[in-house]
Amino acid sequence: MKNEKKVRVRFAPSPTGELHIGGLRTALNNFLFARKNGGEFLLRVEDTDRKRFVEGSMERMIEDLRWAGLEFDGEPYIQSERLEIYKEYVQRLINEGKAYYCFCTPERLEQMREKQQQEKLAPKYDRHCLNLSTEDVKKKIENGEKYVVRFKIPEGTTIFEDLVFGKVEVKNENIDDQVLLKTDGFPTYHLAVVVDDYLMKISHIFRGAEWLPSTPKHVLLYQAFGWEKEMPEFVHMANILNKSKKKLSKREGSVSVADFRAQGYPASALVNFIALLGWNPKTQQEIFTMQELIEQFDVSKMNRAGGVFDIDRLNWISAQHIKRMSVEEIYIQALPFLEKKEYYKKWNAVQSALSAEEKEKYIKKIITIEKDRLEKFDQIGENNQFLFSDKIQISPDDLRWKDSSNEDTRNNLKKSLQVLENISESDWTLDNIEKKLLETAGDKRGDLLFPLRSALTGEKKSPSPFEVSWVLGKDTSIKRILSALDFLV
Numbered sequence: 001m002k003n004e005k006k007v008r009v010r011f012a013p014s015p016t017g018e019l020h021i022g023g024l025r026t027a028l029n030n031f032l033f034a035r036k037n038g039g040e041f042l043l044r045v046e047d048t049d050r051k052r053f054v055e056g057s058m059e060r061m062i063e064d065l066r067w068a069g070l071e072f073d074g075e076p077y078i079q080s081e082r083l084e085i086y087k088e089y090v091q092r093l094i095n096e097g098k099a100y101y102c103f104c105t106p107e108r109l110e111q112m113r114e115k116q117q118q119e120k121l122a123p124k125y126d127r128h129c130l131n132l133s134t135e136d137v138k139k140k141i142e143n144g145e146k147y148v149v150r151f152k153i154p155e156g157t158t159i160f161e162d163l164v165f166g167k168v169e170v171k172n173e174n175i176d177d178q179v180l181l182k183t184d185g186f187p188t189y190h191l192a193v194v195v196d197d198y199l200m201k202i203s204h205i206f207r208g209a210e211w212l213p214s215t216p217k218h219v220l221l222y223q224a225f226g227w228e229k230e231m232p233e234f235v236h237m238a239n240i241l242n243k244s245k246k247k248l249s250k251r252e253g254s255v256s257v258a259d260f261r262a263q264g265y266p267a268s269a270l271v272n273f274i275a276l277l278g279w280n281p282k283t284q285q286e287i288f289t290m291q292e293l294i295e296q297f298d299v300s301k302m303n304r305a306g307g308v309f310d311i312d313r314l315n316w317i318s319a320q321h322i323k324r325m326s327v328e329e330i331y332i333q334a335l336p337f338l339e340k341k342e343y344y345k346k347w348n349a350v351q352s353a354l355s356a357e358e359k360e361k362y363i364k365k366i367i368t369i370e371k372d373r374l375e376k377f378d379q380i381g382e383n384n385q386f387l388f389s390d391k392i393q394i395s396p397d398d399l400r401w402k403d404s405s406n407e408d409t410r411n412n413l414k415k416s417l418q419v420l421e422n423i424s425e426s427d428w429t430l431d432n433i434e435k436k437l438l439e440t441a442g443d444k445r446g447d448l449l450f451p452l453r454s455a456l457t458g459e460k461k462s463p464s465p466f467e468v469s470w471v472l473g474k475d476t477s478i479k480r481i482l483s484a485l486d487f488l489v
């Protein structure tokens with residue numbers, strides 16, 4: 001890499017809405033690169049477009065970044081607090097004849113555009129105000145005429161190297177005289193991004209490929225200011241695609257980080273999934289912790305082709321992350337989701353005799369038997385609601401194994417009852433329950449275990465009777481078997 005400078009990168013969102021998957025990927029790549037190289041990861045709030053500003057958006061984005069584990073270094077840079085700085089730099093370009101005042105009204109610009117369209121010319125400012133004398137400019141400003149400041153694009157060709165897309169070459173005649181300062185005194189994105197990246201000593205810019213066409217303008221600005229040596233490396237990241245290989249858009253349902261949080265995906269899973277969009281570790285490994293992502297992050301492994309946003313893959317990655325978590329960790333993260341469920345609320349109200357610790361123990365048992373099957377935290381208990389209800393529905397038909405009679409079924413349930421009654425409270429462990437029941441079943445597993453599972457759950461599908469009776473505890477398991485026996489008379 002030609003830049004031997006200290007690594008300083010920035011995530012520079014505009015506070016115009018929610019943090020989306022694309023924004024998270026940009027932030028994440030900046031973060032991984034900074035952490036890998038012992039550099040700094042800065043946050044810059046690009047709030048110069050006052051029309052699109054959304055109150056509270058920045059706070060929510062910061063909250064989403066923290067949730068994802070992307071802590072930034074130092075205080076955020078807020079562009080709206082830096083207006084004087086941009087004005088100073090624009091003035092410098094004006095003084096050097098590299099930028100000029102433009103007083104064209106929106107109506108004139110519109111007419112110009114229409115004419116260009118009719119003549120099939122590319123839309124471009126016609127430099128109507130380029131040669132105004134200093135006197136004229138002064139008078140117009142004194143008369144209160146509104147103006148913008150435009151960049152006078154020099155002649156020639158602009159060339160730069162992007163670390164993902166390679167060499168980019170653009171003829172300057174195809175570049176518009178970009179507005180640098182708007183009528184409201186705010187800088188445009190193009191000016192602010194260059195001035196700030198320079199002043200913040202940014203070494204590398206990781207951002208979405210949609211900014212690649214703007215980069216020649218930025219390169220020209222670096223040249224105009226005489227900052228070529230300080231110009232950061234550009235790393236544009238390919239667009240994230242949907243399953244039909246089109247650019248992922250907000251219209252396609254949930255693409256905001258807040259939505260994925262609300263659905264109960266662990267942050268580590270979303271980060272893992274996002275990291276692999278557009279970056280290929282070139283090994284078989286698919287599940288990464290943040291630390292592993294940092295260690296393996298490598299710009300040369302970034303793809304020019306966009307990664308596909310495949311929700312099934314996210315679900316699979318998410319399940320792998322949950323599987324690797326401790327019960328304690330899942331409990332802490334999943335409880336807020338569980339507390340919103342009706343089945344939990346009812347159970348919680350009915351179980352008023354249980355202490356908080358006993359309730360916690362019970363939920364942790366449920367997590368233990370479900371954790372290998374969960375894709376998201378909000379699925380806890382969803383498929384096993386019989387663990388939360390006092391009365392379960394059973395019918396003799398559901399209790400009978402294959403063509404067994406009521407009599408056989410009853411006998412088998414009685415056998416299970418006896419086994420469970422003989423296990424003391426202190427021996428009530430999953431291993432013990434399984435061992436004792438299997439011993440009794442011998443080679444007649446279905447005959448013994450099918451009615452038991454059905455008596456305990458009232459469901460056609462559920463975890464094993466060992467797991468269920470372990471969670472329910474001795475008393476409830478026995479009660480459920482006794483009431484099933486009542487059905488079989």
Ligand code: GLU
Nearest residue numbers: 012013014046193207211
């Ligand atoms: N404010 C721009 C955005 O919202 C920043 C682009 C850049 O990183 O230069 O993506």
